[in-house]
Amino acid sequence: xxxxxxxxxxxxxxxxxxxxxxxxxxxxxxxxxxxxxxxxxxxxxxxxxxxxxxxxxxxxxxxxxxxxxxxxxxxxxxxxxxxxxxxxxxxxxxxxxxxxx
Amino acid sequence: xxxxxxxxxxxxxxxxxxxxxxxxxxxxxxxxxxxxxxxxxxxxxxxxxxxxxxxxxxxxxxxxxxxxxxxxxxxxxxxxxxxxxxxxxxxxxxxxxxxxxxxxxxxxxxxxxxxxxxxxxxxxxxxxxxxxxxxxxxxxxxxxxxxxxxxxxxxxxxxxxxxxxxxxxxxxxxxxxxxxxxxxxxxxx
Numbered sequence: 001x002x003x004x005x006x007x008x009x010x011x012x013x014x015x016x017x018x019x020x021x022x023x024x025x026x027x028x029x030x031x032x033x034x035x036x037x038x039x040x041x042x043x044x045x046x047x048x049x050x051x052x053x054x055x056x057x058x059x060x061x062x063x064x065x066x067x068x069x070x071x072x073x074x075x076x077x078x079x080x081x082x083x084x085x086x087x088x089x090x091x092x093x094x095x096x097x098x099x100x101x
Numbered sequence: 102x103x104x105x106x107x108x109x110x111x112x113x114x115x116x117x118x119x120x121x122x123x124x125x126x127x128x129x130x131x132x133x134x135x136x137x138x139x140x141x142x143x144x145x146x147x148x149x150x151x152x153x154x155x156x157x158x159x160x161x162x163x164x165x166x167x168x169x170x171x172x173x174x175x176x177x178x179x180x181x182x183x184x185x186x187x188x189x190x191x192x193x194x195x196x197x198x199x200x201x202x203x204x205x206x207x208x209x210x211x212x213x214x215x216x217x218x219x220x221x222x223x224x225x226x227x228x229x230x231x232x233x234x235x236x237x238x239x240x241x242x243x244x245x246x247x248x249x250x251x252x253x254x255x256x257x258x259x260x261x262x263x264x265x266x267x268x269x270x271x272x273x274x275x276x277x278x279x280x281x282x283x284x285x286x287x288x289x290x
Binding site for chain 1: 104105108112115116119120122123128131132135138139142145146149150151153154157158161162165166169170172173174176177192193196197199200203204207210221222223232233236237240241244248251252254255256258259260261262263
């Protein structure tokens, strides 16, 4: 049995769904960051698979830029998280309701 | 045959690892499972012939991003269980709807994209790293430079945000000193 593009796309969808479940059920901000990493990686698998099966390098280029964006997101996000933790002593989303109208 | 076995093995391992990341209540388990999942994902890149992307995945994700998370977790209380309350049903409803829409789009995409031609076709007799380098430094030079500037901005932002009051060590201070520092901080706020 040959592995086709559909196999990879289904795997990518599955991982993306796992990431979405994580975004839905997590309220701890660090765990929420982990879930977003899963989302980005799922998309990267799809890009690499399409790049292979259409013989096109554009997909891999997009995957590189996604990795670069993920790295900078982690740097800024963790910096903000550390500042918030020093201020309030917790990183739970439910405590961050100061902007409630 | 080998490719099929490898695909299903790594697919199972990746899904298992990411499920642990999403469902566990221990922050350290989540971190280690996520790091393992990242390495397993690089196996897919090697299977797909994207060798350079696989190497970058291991170096950047498991090397840099996971190390940064481990460093960040030293600031937070990770030995306790992560206590979480339920989210509002509206968010769950919206995200589930988006996931369902995504599945429909993914299964409909091959129908709509039958006559796609490669923009930058893979050349014969050139290794993957070489081909990536040629495309990245000709067609994608400007986005590459913009990404470099973005990484520099992120690095400076990370240093500025996390480096505040790094001269005071909370672990070496006595309890009374910490209380005093907290009170003076509250007064300042």
